[in-house]
Amino acid sequence: MKRFGMLLLTVLVAAMPLMAATKLPVMRITTSTTIGNREKVPAQMQAGDYNGAIGIKLRGNSSLSFNQKKYTIELRDENGKEQDFPLMGMPAHSQWVLLAPYNDVSMMRDPLAFQLWRDMGHWGPRTKMVELYIDEDYRGIYILCEAIKRGEQRVNVSKLKKTDVEGRELTGGYILRIDAYDQDDATFTSKVPGIGEGIMTSQIVWSCIYPKKKKLQAEQLAYIQAFVDSVELTIQSAHFTDPQWGYARYIDVPSFVDYFIHTELSLNADGYKRSAYFYKEKDKEDGTIGKLFAGPVWDYNLAYGNCNFCNANNIEAWCFEGGNTQPTPALWQRLLQDPAFRKAVKMRYKALRKGILSDKAINKYIKTQVTLLHPYVDRHFEKYPELLVTEEQKANSIPQGFGGFSFGGFPPMGNDSIPKGFGGFPFGGFPPMGNDSIPHGVGGFPFGGFPPMGNDSIPKGFGGFPFGGFPPMGNDSIPHGVGGFPFGGFPPMGDAPMPGGFGGFGAFGDAISWFAAYRVSSYDEEITVLREWLSNRLAFLDRNIERFDQDFEPRIQELKERTIPQFNGFPFFQ
Secondary structure (H helix, E strand, O other): OHHHHHHHHHHHHHHHHHHHHHOOOEEEEEEEOOOOOOOEEEEEEOOOOOEEEEEEEEEHHHHHHHOOOOOEEEOOOOOOOOEOHHHHHHHOOOOOEEOOOOOOOOOOOHHHHHHHHHOOOOOOEEEEEEEEEEEEEEEEEEEEEEOOOOOOOOOOOOOOOOOOOHHHHOOOOEEEEEEEOOOOOOEOOOOOEEEOOOOOOOEEEEEEEEOOOOOOOHHHHHHHHHHHHHHHHHOOOOOOOOOOOOHHHOHHHHHHHOOOHHHHHHHOOOOOOOOOOOEEEEOOOOOOOEEEEEOOOOOOOOOOOOOOOOOOOOOOHHHHOOOOOOOOOHHHHHHOOOOHHHHHHHHHHHHOOOOOOHHHHHHHHHHHHHHHHHHHHHHHHHHHHHOOOOOHHOOOOOOOOOOOHHHHHOOOOOOOOOOOOOOHHHHHOOOOOOOOOOOOOOOOOOOHOOOOOOOOOOOOOOOOHHOOOOOOOOOOOOOOOOOOHHHOOOOOOOOOOOOOOOOOOOOOHHHHHHOOOOOOOOOOHHHHHHHHHHHHHHHHHHHHHHHOOOOOOOOOOOOOOOOOOOOOOHHHHH
């Protein structure tokens, strides 16, 4: 009996590291002031081996209205200065992100996307699933991950100093992004119009995020803008396929091939046009041009079948063909006109399908994540019960939309030409008013908003005031930068319990319905849906990429400038 007891103890001790490795870590943050979305405020954090000072702020745009918030974290020393630390076993750095998987019930779409990108041979944010407490209040399951920053263990480009304003030193490195932007970003506008059907503008705006605007010199911004111009104009030129003077002179083709495969697999509604990152290396000592790389990848919580717009719920759609929100850079459709690029995509995809992108490998990753999260998901859904719906709710649901009457608009007004279920004027806008530059069928001003009114501080897109709402009106409870009333609705009327307009959040009375292509009643059901979706999407790519060096011809959209028309207000506003 004594020998059996010792043997049992030995087995248990041997198993302890494995048990500890699968336990979800806890992060605890203690604040002394309200966390806002402007400046980082001081706080204390205990996470793994780290127990010290941080700066923290909210992050995101539409997600600021969600019950579960996202955060940016900066590790600090006792003097309030940035300090690097290997948080939760990841390589040391001072900048970190807490992603809230609020509208991703699987809680693994971002980690899956990052893992696939790393497995494809690139740097992608490493992640750690955690449970978060702020001031002892349980906030649910979060994704702690690396921020996209320059560094030897992150985006490993050369460091640029303020004095690097000429010669080879000027040429790199830079980290660029196509995304929403504000006055803190150093931006420039593409010389090539973007594509998309129903978009109000074709303007593509690039941001230089490394170096930051406050450190970026005028010569450096001028250089990287000229370089991007060269890339885009060359890709659109008649000689773009030339092996010496074409696009391969400027871009790292393998990274663009991988980025294409990764994005098309995900069917990301924001694919190519939002959260799209690039980086440029410094020129080589022998004079060889330092090339532009696609990636790293970011923001996939609405990917993999989890979104109801931009064809993201159409398993047979292509992201490169553009959507009906932001313009998609035309370089992707142009690259596919080169038989050599299509062949490279086909060969790379077939190789990935034998390993990284095999059904077996992807299902193994999902199983591992489910095993890790399953003991904790009930507590998460108790905190956010709106994430799951009953079977009765699903059976009686109407199409989800962006607020109140689906898509935030007015109810149908006796016009049979307006599709029912889309809130009267599609997407909540006003009907076209004799201006042919406004796409018909998109409701005049997309997403229910008004066009820009000469205020450059208002980000372009979605009808001037972001997401079609009115600007904030002195109400601090309305997230700034989300257009006042979220997604173009009116504020609650009377005892209406939900923000937004006429019921605010659509079919189920919650923010998930803004974007959701479907709803589930349990975590297990969500995992089943995700597995099936990935299998079907891969089968679609199998069939079509096989034809890439044979008879595949991409759908080509004509490049044309689209500008938001001048708007002088309605009579009753004057």
